Amino acid sequence: MLYHEITASSLVKIDMQGNIVEPGTTNFSVNVSSFMLHSAIHAARPDIKCIIHVHTPSVLAVSSLKSGLLPLCQEAIVIGEVSHHPYLGGIFEPEERDKIGRNLGPVNKVLFLQNHGAVCCGETVEEAFYNVYNTVLACETQIKLMPIGIENLVLVSDEARKHVYEAARRAPDSVPKHTEGSDVAPATLKKERQWRIGGVEFEALMRMLDNSGFRTGYIYRHPLVKGDPPRPRNDVEVPPAVSSLGYLLEEEEMYRSG
Template identity: 35%
Template sequence: MARFLTNAQRIIKIDDITPEQEEKWGEEECKTRRILATAYRLTHYFGWDDIIYGHITARAPGHENQILINPYGLHYTEITAGNLLKIDTSGNIIDHGSTKFPFQPIGYTIHSALHTSRPDLGCVLHIHSRAGIALSAAITKIQAVCQANVELGQISYHDYRGQIFKDEDREPLSRDFPAPSKTLIMRNHGLLTGGKTVEEAFTIMYFLHQTCQCYVDTGYLHSPVPHGKVLSREVLESSLEGSAECRYDTEYGVQEFEALARLLDYQGFQTGYPYSELSKSFLDSHKD
């Protein structure tokens, strides 16, 4: 259930980048910061966040070994484009952003490992949602039980070995999430998705969470899925082709993410999202 605050007493705008920061970080990094901060706010409003835990990271443009990550201690409604930290994959802080908060070692270990082992991923999104944790603890492997499965592709799995914060934890995690998979069930822990862009990783997570919720709502966490209810590989592949044909001229996930970003902007959160020309035209036609 989305939790958009239509009567918020105080709005912390998402795009708080100052002219000085814009000059320091450059246009491309600022663009990535705005999109990533928007993803954090949307993660909260869909109810997927876990107080101050969980992370969404994006590779800093032009720096393969640097990532943007949330300051450890802020709630997802407090994360902005300007206060995201920039760290390298060795754990060094490159830029604190506008706060003094540190980054979390667990988040660093998980995300730096995957950004290092998966150069194809520009964004990694990891959450501890209720439905996601329930499925990760109850199901050995996901079966195709609803249309949302079409978007998940090759699903990977990682067994729980305790908190992931040591160097030796990096290799097993990286091994269990090989390319081209963009969907990872972290057993007894939560969900993780990756994508070339923030929008792609977020949209895949939306469908993964929808699949988890389907398991919860149908009771399939407690009983085997009837054979006749499992979608065939042929049906999934043909449906995926159909989804691709219905997409207008944007990268995967942009249509969906833009629609959600517009919801935030309507409520005054000022995302600074770099909308497509279609969205810009629509927004212009509905200005007061």
């Protein structure tokens, strides 16, 4: 299926062996051989809930380089340490599946398959997409810089890489906006508790889809607009005199008179 053809109801639910649990609404079956790569990672890393295999030209190019992905920009750093695996195609053998799990490692979430793109993982859909997005950008940046020669490239230092990576893994150092008329000082307001890696960026794209009329049904952890508008502390601040009722009555008389 093409991406624009897929809906929630067309998705197929399967077990770790590729057997269909829920068939969805289409007549298509599951490509078991392609799923074996995903199941091998799921079996080795129970913490990973979402896996995306990327085949874009820039990612394929970097997966074919001996140097692999270089720390040239922020996008290459925020995805963390990347792993590599000499992809051979057939991974039905238990030994090959074990190698994939070992090469990915216990904490890494991006695995470059030699000459075959990259596998980007995450504990959530949002984190997996975050890793995909930054992996693609990092690879495109590296490919554009390759013609000037690797010896002319300036790599980010280990100390700077550690700082950037850790900063990308914690909630932004900010507090919610101070509401006018609120008795609570901004310094005492709590930080957002529901922050997750890639969540803010992912929700911005989901808002774009919803605003375009796709009705995703996505449950927002960071709504753009407050649920309840701020209220004044007392009624004196908004007296009845500011009502637009008089204007409405005047407009109604205009309609009646044609």
